[in-house]
Amino acid sequence: MEKIKLGIIICDRYRTCAGGKCLRALKNREGAFAVYKDQEVELAAYTTCGGCPGGNIEYAPEEMVKNGVTHVHFATGFLVGYPPCPYMDYFEKFITEKYGLKVIFGTHPIPQKYYLQHVALKTWNSKFLIKATENTICNENIRLNYD
Numbered sequence: 001m002e003k004i005k006l007g008i009i010i011c012d013r014y015r016t017c018a019g020g021k022c023l024r025a026l027k028n029r030e031g032a033f034a035v036y037k038d039q040e041v042e043l044a045a046y047t048t049c050g051g052c053p054g055g056n057i058e059y060a061p062e063e064m065v066k067n068g069v070t071h072v073h074f075a076t077g078f079l080v081g082y083p084p085c086p087y088m089d090y091f092e093k094f095i096t097e098k099y100g101l102k103v104i105f106g107t108h109p110i111p112q113k114y115y116l117q118h119v120a121l122k123t124w125n126s127k128f129l130i131k132a133t134e135n136t137i138c139n140e141n142i143r144l145n146y147d
């Protein structure tokens with residue numbers, strides 16, 4: 001089976017993040033990486049959006065394509081920030097249309113503390129965010145492991 005090369009774009013709010021949760025989830029095939037359960041994958045790119053309104057989204061995918069990346073993940077920070085990134089659906093359309101990459105929402109499981117706060121805020125009640133968070137909601141035990 002062919003190896004999948006993937007890239008991760010993180011929300012610039014979390015630009016100092018060392019990527020530990022994403023890398024652990026990728027290794028364990030948890031959260032949005034569960035889709036690769038029986039697949040060999042290589043993390044071939046990791047960058048930030050460049051800060052609102054996401055200037056690096058315009059350019060980073062070009063380099064990813066040159067390096068063989070076919071799947072781009074918007075890190076879970078896009079979904080759990082206060083507020084979640086307001087540009088996600090546009091970014092997805094742009095990257096898909098211009099670069100032909102597959103965009104996946106989320107990386108590691110949503111940490112329990114963010115889950116509880118967003119449930120209280122009813123943040124994810126829109127049709128779009130219900131769909132965007134479906135890979136990373138997971139179950140309580142997994143969410144607690146990522147707190």
Ligand code: SF4
Pocket residue numbers: 010011012013049050051052053054078081084085086087
């Ligand atoms: S909210 Fe969106 S555009 Fe703003 S820094 Fe985060 S990912 Fe980038």
